[in-house]
Amino acid sequence: xxVKNHMRHxxxxxALILAMFAMLFVALLVTAFLDMAxxxxxxTTNTIRGLQAxxxxxxxxxxxxxxxxxxxxxxINGTVASGxxxxxxxxxSGGIINSTGQAWGFSCNVSANxxxxxxxxxxxxxxxxx
Numbered sequence: 001x002x003v004k005n006h007m008r009h010x011x012x013x014x015a016l017i018l019a020m021f022a023m024l025f026v027a028l029l030v031t032a033f034l035d036m037a038x039x040x041x042x043x044t045t046n047t048i049r050g051l052q053a054x055x056x057x058x059x060x061x062x063x064x065x066x067x068x069x070x071x072x073x074x075x076i077n078g079t080v081a082s083g084x085x086x087x088x089x090x091x092x093s094g095g096i097i098n099s100t101g102q103a104w105g106f107s108c109n110v111s112a113n114x115x116x117x118x119x120x121x122x123x124x125x126x127x128x129x130x
Contacts, residue, residue: 046106052084053108054128056101060086061112061126064097068114068121098129 063086088099097112109129115122 049104049106050108052103053101053106054110056084056086056103057099057108057110057128058101060088060099060101061097061110061123064088064099064112065114065121065123068116069119095124 084103086099086101088097095114095116097114099110099112101108101110111125111127111129112123113125115124
C-alpha cells in the first residue's frame with residue numbers, strides 16, 4: 001500500500017506542477033495580447049493626431065488663399081477648437097505660403113507655392129514639409 005500511495009502522490013504532484021506551468025503560459029499570453037492592444041491603440045491615436053495637425057495646416061493654406069483672393073491681411077492665426085490651431089506665415093509677394101497645424105502636441109508643416117493674377121490664386125505646388 002505504501003508504494004501505491006507514494007506513486008499516486010507523485011502523479012498528483014506532477015499534475016499540479018504541469019497545471020501551474022500551463023496557467024503561467026496562459027497568463028503570459030494574455031499579458032502579451034493586452035500589451036499589443038495597448039500599443040496598437042497608441043499608434044492609432046498618434047496617427048489620428050498627426051492627420052489632424054496636417055488637416056489644420058491645410059486649412060491654414062486654404063485660409064491664406066482666401067485672404068489672397070480678398071486682399072486681406074498676410075498673417076493668419078486660427079484656433080479651430082481647444083488644442084487645435086494653425087499658424088500661417090509666408091512671403092505673400094513672393095508666392096510662398098507656409099502653414100503649421102498643431103493638434104494635441106503634434107505638428108505638421110505645409111508649404112505651398114502660388115501665383116496670383118487679380119483675384120485668381122493658383123496653387124502650383126503643395127508640399128508637406130517633414
